Amino acid sequence: MAGSKPTRRTAILVALVTVVVAVGAGVAVLTLRPDGADDTASAAPALTTTTVTRTDLSDSRSLGGTLGFGPERVVKGAGAGVVTRLPKVGETVARGKPLYWVNDRPVPVLFGDTPLFRTLDKPGLVGSDVRIVSDNLAALGYQTGSQPSRAKDGTKVPARQALLTDTLAAAIKKWQQALGLEATGRIEVGQAVVLTGPVRVGAVKAVPGDSVAGELLAVTEKTKLVTVAVEATEVGSVRVGATVAITLPDTTEIPGRVASISHTVQGGGPDAGTGQTGPPKVDVLVTPVKPADVAKLDAAAVQVRFTTTTRKNVLAVPVGALVALREGGHALQLPDGGLLAVETGMFSRGLVEVSGTNVTEGLEVVTAA
Template structure:
């Protein structure tokens, strides 16, 4: 490797994403030397590097979703652990059933006029059809793909559904009449008592299948994607495979008592592939190993020993000697893979810490 000129700007990278200390060095003859100072050194090591990470998680039924109503009084509640499905009442508000529908768009307005269209109407139409009600044909030309129209046939189907569900038969659906969920759910916790205001919270729901929730710092999400394969270590040391199925989009601040400077976190949901592996556990602390890249038998130094050259690239400084330009490879757990002329296992290099 060609040695670089020593007329360079050298920067010690204290840590990935951390601060940088900069100084100027040139080849002008030095007439007087400053008093000698002690510098920290570290030996180049030969090791295996890996970006795989293991993080603590909790086995349960996934992150809970709180359910509440704009107004009303709670008059009936399900049991904790009950599975709620499409068309079934979730709870009763002012003694009227609040019915479960499946979909991705919550009802956000009262559907009370023929000709209304939107994704919320599509949720109603799809659920009525799934429950066996005839809604009639939809117009061929709809305002947007994915929308549906609140037709006379839909209104007639709503009336029949309301009669059988114990709702007032009006042909009108109010957002307070239903709860839209992505699929079957499990009652995780009851947060209200009979007679409590429904606006203060009624219950929480989780997924119906067991899953692992892993709090992950936002800065560590770079290699975690939906579909990523993981290994879950259960209490007792047994491992079972899993898959990342959800990464929350809403970050939260670190909990009280966390280290100063701790990053915001999001919940990553991991689904267990073999349900039998956790059939005897409803909740438990687990360890989740996320796969990553690896390099075997490479030379590595702490990231703090890496210097940035003004003309580009990186170098390390031999203890008591010159700069050596290096090629960098994998960064992992505070170390960086390096190769360069004169570098070998045990070579002492200057480090910033």
């Protein structure tokens, strides 16, 4: 009996502690639910609104490009002889100036699109090569005389061709004399090289002692430009002369302009190194509007933003203001809860063009926060 009393007292104490804990827990629960909690949870959230604005929208895309001097063009020698002197990489060559030397004779540059493919030595010859010589010597200040409309045999001189006259032959002699050459009035194949314009020497492929009949050097544009590879299916939206934005490595954005679009399609087949395929692409050349903007950069990876379509003076709202309708289409929600059906147009930089009945500039509408 003596041992049973402590047990009963212990049981009573445990029961009392349990009740206290339970009551405490109940108090704790009540204190976590203050008065008015249900009212706060059911309050409507504040609406975020915006206004319909009138602005210009443009559809643009950014593509990676490489700043440099553009693609290289190989210059091959012609005729017979030994190369005795070559230019240095980085040198620029102008019209009428020597590009390299063969047998210690300078080979000057002429501008045009037709190589000198035959010996010009007989007055009366007609051709596009004669036109190249005539136009270049005239540009250099030599008196080439007027061009007759008909050759000596009475046939009409075709457009973009010229007749080798006695006056032109005399101009050739004076030009040769100024270059330190024998004034023969005769130009043989390989004694002048025709390029499309002023160039910069990008690479030297030959060494003195090589035969002139081979690859001698490679030339590039004289000024810096950006080469951008554009997919052939999308290049149709790019226009020569179009304004673009060039982002430099330091994030500076400078204006540029599309200078030319290549007619040669590259790629479109498996890569010899990786076995991967890629879409065919076309090189687009972009020139900075101000060459000084890239004067300190020789080469760099850049981004070029092309603007393909522009919509001027249109009504627009943030994309988050559009409400998709169950039956299809879109609407704008008014602050009073009403919906206003709209037609959407161009999407650009988080904005969307909208139009429709009662859609006016300054109209307040609900938008996503």
